[in-house]
Amino acid sequence: MPKIEVQNLYKIFGNNPSKALKLFQEGLSKDEIMAKTKNAVGIGDISFSVNEGEILVIMGLSGSGKSTLIRCVNRLIEPTDGKVIVDGTDVLQLNKEGLRECRRTKFGMVFQNFALFPHRSVLRNVEYGLEIRKTDPEEQQKSAIKALELVGLSGWENNYPEELSGGMQQRVGLARALALDPDILLMDEAFSALDPLIRREMQDELIDLQKSLGKTILFITHDLDEALKLGDRIILLKDGRKIQEGTGEEILTQPATRYVEKFVEDVDKTKIITASSVMKKPRVVAYYTDGPRVALRKMDEEGISSLFLLNKNHELRGVVHAEDAAKAIERNEKTLDNIVVENIQTVYPDAPLQDFIAEMASISFPIAVINEQSKLLGIVVRGSLIAGLAK
């Protein structure tokens, strides 16, 4: 069962939401609905689920409804229609007290501009959620100090937020959410207000933290690079509609619409596209039983100048070049043992292109893609790599 399940969620701002909702379902655009009913569609017909321990990134430009969406999940904004099921309970059906209880126990939220309480010290900020939950004061302090340790802010307990840099303030924001040990973290453009270097550092730290904590995270961003870096899966929003859902690579390699295509245009694809999506099946390989003559003939037939050699267990052993094979024939050798080049660069299928693109420029044969058992899965030749980047 998914941790969070959002079903057909709508938020329409204005005084005639039912009419706007109907027009939306008829397929009218946000602007047309605005003109007709004076109602603004925040989000329309959004469905998705988040699995336990997963980071789901909701991405879109401003006005796409992403902030509205995340606020609908914990009802900081009251949705117009739909369901938000968390651990089997529909959050939208809860009464006021039930909702408060749910917010106290299930959700931790991190805000774009940190939203720290300026009149409280760092420690007291982190304690806030626990205080609301009315936990024992000693316990409270312990959890808060632990959370601060987790984000690397030990020793800053008694400082005030304004004395901290932006990055540190957001660490406090993160600690405040983590102190409650909630299952779910809602992160609303959490790193967008930070400068790029700090942002990257925070992203790395979140990834590290996530490895040990395994929270279910709903992360909002307008930054595609951030989405690709953090997201196990990504949902793209435009004008309140979901236009694509998938892994970063799926979105880059198979954009659903022209809009997504334009959106992903500027991405540094070498970071995202992996070996598996640009590799192709080797048309021919040399087997351990082949001698130099057979190998050379195979190369001739395919018009290539090197062959990968597999051993008895079909594991990759190395590469054989045409000129070495020709010399071996002259020396009348029967096996490829003397001429095989071992210790060649290989990559796993999930390696991003940037890890081996430089290597490719310096060698004359393709890069072998292998799995953990050293089985040859495919090869990356320059042509397919360039084609992959140009897509």
Added chain:
Amino acid sequence: MAHNTISIFSYEIPKLNIAKAVETAIDFFSDNFSPLTRAISDILEFFFEMLVSGLLFFNPIIIIIFITAIAWFVGNRKNGLLAFGGLILIWNLGLWEPTMETISLVLISTTIAVGIGLPIGILSAIYENVYKVVMPVLDFMQTMPAFVYLIPAIPFFGLGPVSATFSTVIFAMPPAIRLTCLGIRQLPEQLIEAADAFGSNQMQKLVKVQLPLAMPTIMAGINQTIMLSLSMVVIAAMIGAGGLGSEVWKAIQRFKPGAGFEAGLGVVIVAIILDRITQQIAKTEKTK
């Protein structure tokens, strides 16, 4: 006949008798609620007498040192010296007793005005409906000439300091309400969202987030309320409030510009001292 009506062509529209309605209402209240107004009157009068006789019980020099100390420690040395010099001057001019009366009236009026104004301000910040009702009433209260409040006070509470307190409270309360409401409403949306997102209930949100953050603005409102109280307490001398106001009033009636100026100077000194002290409190609240 003609002066009581507006004539449009030949049709005559009778004058709306608002004055009569107001008088009927006041009569009704003073007839039917006299036990209540008497009780309020007795209690207030008791407090007023207590405060004045308390202040006059000590030698003026003790009070002067006490107020100087407050101004000094809340603010700085300059404020302390200013208060000291001012109070010595008042003493020297022979205005000590009326000054203590005025300060007592201001303290009591302000306490009541803030005690009523703060909760109303909080409610109108939280509930849109309350806001919609309260704001026009405040506009009305603030634009109605201050003297008008003096008149109904008399049938309720008779001549004297209690009537003065009543009209002063009405006159001085609006800024306490307005700035409390504003202080809470203007807080960054994100902080309120954060408080909500962690599951705070209304009371927790108010006590832990809204009030502490709105405190500088609320203090500014209280400062305004004190200043307005002071100006109204002077005007209220017309209905027997006593204090520095009645010194001014006497000077007007006997045409003694010199004495009027001296009493006026006393009011200014009290105003400066009260303003400096409360502003300093607001400032330290802000930098906390």
